[in-house]
Every structure is written in structure tokens, then in C-alpha cells.
Amino acid sequence: MGTTSNKRKPILGFFTFTCCEGCQFTVLFIDKIMSILERFNIVYFNLLKEKNEVTELDLAFLEGAITTSTEIQELKEIREKSKYVVAMGACAINGGIPAMRNFVESSSLRKYVYHHKVHPDSVSASGIGEHIDVNYYMRGCPIIKNEFVEFMESYLHGQVMEPYEGPVCSQCPRRGVNCFLKEKVECLGAVTHGGCNALCPSDNIPCMLCRGPTDKLNVAAEIKMFERFGLDVKEIHDRLNMFKNIEEIL
């Protein structure tokens, strides 16, 4: 991994499925991104390069949810040819916001938005982990710039970066002071993967679970707690399921 004995540059690709491309843009918005990318041989990056080819890859970043069987085929080809696959962002990890469509009944969905049949090969929207093995989960909606930079620096030194352990609460400035839960606001920080420095609560916005649930999530208990706060079931459900289909389709 990373540096090799004959010092060739690692072969890198960025792939996009169904999403807003916000994670890719976040990467491009990193200040020193050019100096990082220069240390790789980039064979696939459709946003930046005229010529793109799925060759054997050392490192592949995959962004976006899987929503068609064509995408599943493309995904499998990339996995087959890549030594190390990173699921980049909520869409690739959990289906993200594109997966909210799973909650809307299929035929009424098509009738409402698209007045004729499109994409006969649609599948239930999901993250890439439903179809292939993933080596690293780079969480968030979008990803955190520093995590990408740290990951790449580690990779180039032949190491894997350890993802942050602990929920969002463990990094939250409101903890023990003016916690959202004390204010009866639906904040999901206690059950969300940290590593974001509690970015949203720091800006007075409750955590939305964009980095995905930890295994501490007890859906029934969460719903009960927020119901006691006076929120209605629909509101609780919508917030819980925004970045991942947490509950069974109601």
C-alpha cells in the first residue's frame, strides 16, 4: 500500500454514482489539494480529466448511492480492479439523501415526478456496502476535509488512518452546558459517529446523523424520548431517516 519499492506513484481513481458530488467538490476545495494529487497517478476522475479509464487501481474513492443495476455492475468492476476502496460520504456509506426515495411508493413516485417511465433498471437505493466489501468509511455529508488530508498523508506513508472512535457528543461544546436534549430538541449526536468536531451543534444546529449511526442506536428508545419532548412521530421519523433508511418502510 502507498509507497512501493520501485517508487511508482500509487494509482488513484475517483468515482461518482448517484449524488450531489459534494464530497468530490469538498476534496477539490482543500487548499493544498494539488500537492496531494500530484503524488498519485490519477487514472479516473471524470470531473477533472478528459481521458478516464478503469485500470488496476491501488486506491479508489467512491461517492454516491447505488440506484440502478447498471451502477451495481460498474461498482463490481471497480472493486475487482482496486486494492483499496474508500466509501466517501453518507450516500456511498448509507444511501444518504438519495435513499429517501425508498420511502415513497414506486409507482406514485414515477407518476408524480417523471411523467413517463425512466430507468427501468432502478433498484432500491443503498450505499455501496450492500454490494461490495469496503475498506474504509469516510463519513459525513459532506466528508470532512481534514479527515481526507490525514487519510492521504497516512496512505502515502504506508499506513491506514484510524477513524475517530466515539459519538458526536464526545466532541460537543454544548455537552454538560446547554445540551440540545436538555432543551427538548431532536439532536442525534449521542448515536452518531463522531470525528466531525460536532460541527453542527457548534453552529447551534442539532446533529442530523449524517455520519451514520453507531451500534448504540436503539431506534425505539430514541423515538420514545423525542415523543416525550413533544415532537410528533412524523417529524422524528423524517429526521432519523434523512441520511440512512433506519426504520422499516412505514
Next chain:
Amino acid sequence: MATVELEHIAKIEGHAKLIIKIEKNELKNLELEIIEGARFFENILKEKKYNELPLISSRICGVCSPAHTIASIRAIEDAFGIEPNGDVKLLRELLTIGGLLQSHAMHLYFLVLPDYLGYGSALQMTSTHQDEINRALKIKRLGNRILNVIGGRDIHPLTTVVGGFSKAPSERDLKALLDELKTVQEDAVKTFELFSGLSYPNFEYKSTYMALHGTELLGDTISYLKNGTLKRLPHDHEKYMNEYFQYDSTAEFVVVEGKGYTVGPQARLNVNWDLLDKELQELVKIESPSFSPLSNVLFQSFEIMSGIKRAMKILHRLIDRPIKIKPPDEVKPKAATGIGVVEAPRGLLFHKFSFNKNGYCTYAKVTTPTSQNLRMVEDCLEAFVTEHLHMPKENLLAEVEKLIRAFDPCISCSAH
């Protein structure tokens, strides 16, 4: 029959395919197929409570996220009769300018310039065009800083809420922004000079140009320039715009009175030329109205200069005094319909929502700039290819790609 294909158009945002069929020296068929995955945003937004809508709509697009967020918020405020105060309006305008700087700088230097300098990608230009790349990074960084300071994050803003902001930017951060804006002014002028000096393919196509009236990126009044006459578009745009789908594309195409039209930097300048900053008008010698779609990129570089100037004016009004951004303690939803209009980097963006008395969305319509441009993109491509049928295939494709990129299409937005 010779078929020329761009299987997966590179250096644009999103997934699209172009098929050109030529037979006996005649253009038989041209199809711009949008192959972006369907996400059904208008249906996802339905039945959600109003406060979720801006968070969801932001994810229609990574590079136009401030525009979508603000358009949603404006639609909600319009429906519930909430009038944001002056400071909130200024901060939102700043946020929109930040988004414009990020987007235009990225597009011009990374997606467009390589074509004109003979490179496959900007990655190949780092040693030979160090100055240009650094300039791009500086302008982009400035855009990011604005989004971070005002919105909390450079993509998918956090602090934007119905009625105001969840957190005010600090005095120190605003002053630092103003300083940074001053240092980037020269880079903006150099950018304009660079793009003024490129040789663009010679091609004109008379379109109808639609934009927000005025020099600001947020507003309510829309004007359009058709056959030399400037007209007003009535408030409920949906009555005048016809959306349709074609082939197997997942994107919406939009027409007005059955015809395609243009939104974006070129439209903004054509519609508002007389209202622009006189100093900037004199600095540049742009002919207005301009009918060359390729010159849209030149207008993008102009907007970087005018955006920086406007941002500095706004900051001078916000510095050295307390800023009022607090949203109302209680938002009173009502059964009503609202429309929010924003000039996103690529053009006019409309969000229209209807709500029930509890504030849940019963209807959502999002009309993106690229959806509005797609008809015109196809019409221009047809005209261009017809004019250049004699060209060797490789050259034709290269010129066609320049034309597509000139519109700066955001395919994710069009296939929401």
C-alpha cells in the same frame, strides 16, 4: 451514417452523453442524454416539515448548495409571510456571492482553461501554468472562506435557517474576510484579462435571456430579453414554464412559449448591463447584448470581479456594529404557497412549495438553471454541428465539448 459519440462527457458536473448522427453531409440526429441517477427530490420534499426542506434541497447539488438552501428558505418565508431583516438579507447575498466565487473559479480554471491551452486536465498544468493554478486556488479559497464564516461550512451550509441565521459571524472573521477580498481583487482582474484573450470558436445563436432584474443575486423580479425587448416575467413562473422529459433522460427540460432560453452569467449581463457598476463597465469592453454562447465563460470571469466588489460593499455595511440575525422565536406555519428565487452561479433557480396548516409540504417544484438551459444547449449544438459538418471528427468533438462546457451545465441539478 456516421455516429459520433461522447459516451460520458468529461469535465462537467454530473453524468451526460452526447450522440451525433451524420448522414450524407447532413445532421440527422443530435441527442443530449442525461444519464444521471434519479433521486426524485420533488417527491422526497413532499410531506416533510418545512424546517427539513432546506437541509434536503441543499443536497440537490454540491457546488450550488448555498443557492438551493436559500431558495428553499425564501419559498418557506414567502409562504408563511416572514420578512427577513436587512442584515439577514445582506448575509444571504454574501453567501450567494461566496458560492459564485467557488463555482466560477473551479469551472473557469479547472474545466474550461485546459481546453484552450491544449491540456487534458488542469492536473497537467501545475508546472507549466503555476500562476494560473495559484490564482484559481486563491479565488476558490476566498469563496470557501465566505461560506465557512457565514454558513458554517463550505458545502451544504449549516447556519441558514427560516427567518435568519443560527449563529452570527464574528467581527474578527468579517474583518479578515474583507482583508482577503482586497488581496484577491487583482487575481480577479487577471482572470478577466486571461479569459478575454482566449480565442473562442466563432459561433452566435440568438436566444431569449432571462435573469433577476438588478445587480443582486437575490430578489423577486425577473426580466427577460427577447428580440431586443426587455419584458417582466409575472410572479408565478410555473404558469409560463413548460417542463418535459425526453428520451430516457432523467433531467427536466424547460421551455417558455415552446422555445428554449438562456439563464446564467450571459443572461444576467444581457438583461442588466445598464445597471452594472460603471467602473467595471469601463474596465471591460464587453459588447452587450452578446449572442455568443461561448462567451458565457468571459461573463463568468466578469462576475468574479463584480462579486468581489459587491461583497466588499456588503462587508463595509456589516462591520463595526452588532449584527441582527436572530430568527423569530416562533415560526407560524400556514396553508399557503411560496416561491423563492435565487441567481445561482449557473442561472435562475426557483423553489416553489405548498404547505398545509401544520407546516408540512404538500407540493414541491424545483426548477434549476441547467434544466432551463438544456433546450438551448441542444439547439446550439445542432446549429453548431450543422455549420461545421466538414470538420474532422476529432476536431468537431473538441469544439462541441467547448460549447457544452461554456454553459457550465450542472447535470445533478437538472436531474434532481
